[in-house]
Amino acid sequence: MTAQAPMFADLAGDISVSFEFFPPKTEKMEEQLWQAITQLEPLSPSFVSVTYGAGGSTRERTHATVSRIVRETSLVPAAHLTCVAASKGEIDEIADQYWEAGVRSIVALRGDPQGTDARFAPHPDGYASAADLVAGLSARHAFDISVAAYPEVHPEATSASADLDNLKRKLDAGANRAITQFFFSPEAYFRFLDKALAAGISAPILPGIMPVTSFAAIRRMSANTEIPSWMEAMFEGLDDRPGPRALVAAVVAADLCRRLYEGGVRDFHFYTLNRAEQAYATCHLLGLRPKETAA
Template identity: 45%
Template sequence: MPTPNVSFEFFPPKSLEASFRLWDTVQTLAPLDPSFVSVTYGAGGTTRQLTHEAVETLHKTCDLRVAAHLTCVDATKDETLTIANNYAKAGVTDLVALRGDPPKAADRFEPHPDGFASSVELITALKDAGDFTIRVGAYPDRHPDAADLDADVAYLKRKFDAGADAAITQFFFEADTFFRFRDACARAGIDKPIIPGILPIENWSKTRNFAARCGAVIPAWLDDAYTTAQRDNREELLSTAIATELCSDLIDGGVEDLHFYTLNKPELTRDICAALGIAPKVALAEVA
């Protein structure tokens, strides 16, 4: 089986304890030589400043290519482009451009009166603003705001036409879900990279609730498997096996890149990578 390229998503810390957890996560996963790592915004852009600090710290202190999440939520166009330009001045030219989730108190996304109304508008402005590498979101299962999967594919094509360089998918649970989406994208004329997003399942109950909110289809067999695993206290073993099999199926189907949503808990991701034959390329002591 070919060894895939990997990348990892982190989220910015909100406390001193969380800062140590992020650093431990980086120390654990950086030796796997990721193509890039990304740092998220919180829901509704709530961790914007923390994201900036985490991105610049990782860029300055680690030999990692860092991609900063940038959204349209609760900011003017000028504010958003200023953030992007400040990243560029700091040497960070990789961005993950997203519309963004609405704040927790809101039922749906409402653009700032002077802000970008969509990810397509944001991507267009970023391509005009500088020499950025722009990754965007993609949805193998229907996005909650989309009429159907065809609408998701058509909108992804608009993002690429606006200047996006690659897409990272929302997580999903079965390889066929990704393959159907990839085929639909190819039929629509999309030829840019689409990277599968992998969510190692730390807690099935929380993952299930998250999947329901973001539209990821939950197969019945997965519910049954976790019911049994929880009863037998084998949930972590099941999570490793399921994610490893999913990644193996994707690689067998021609996938060359995998993006892991780590939740700043690196152990499962590390174990899955090990099972896929991805060995550390540098010693932990050298990552600093």
């Protein structure tokens, strides 16, 4: 009988990765964030993004986190910016502050509605859409801009084709790449790529990978993302067992990435939720090694 190589043994580590963090609200959360950044920095990500919510305090935390990344690390930070609850003047001022701080990368998003509102309503003096925001940022500074994409369709889109048209508008307005909402089916991603190419979209579309830190949270955040029945079964009974759950989650995420890799994907974006272990383990299984120990 021929011996079969382990499932990740043949991966060359010829991948690029990026990571998403969120700004901390407390001193303890700040410590956790910087532990994650310290652990993941040696993997030489192409960029790290920092999320952003409407409201002054959240914006300030995002700016403080991004500024510290610029000052204290070798990482390339990409600051999130949204259209929610801000005028064009306010957003332009924030963009100017980032540029002056040395930030050259932005993740431009429409943003989620505030409070219990079911649908997004633009600020009377603000940008009406992510495409408008991209155009405004591009006119102001030579930012490298990423935007969002939805392999399983944005929950508010009227149709899959309308959602794809919106993505094309964002890229045509000056965005350099798209990053997808998380998904658990490689087929959903590859079908989406085929449709994007057919629509004339040639910009890179990075798959967004979400290791499961809490399956209950994944259910809440999934919106239009399909959660396979095998995945429900695999995580059953693990929400109160963080150690085993983390081990299972890393293998599930790495297997998804391996199947994407087999389909030609070499660039992965990880939603870390400010925890390094699972993203690091997944990258390790894909053959990526810290730069200090690289041959």
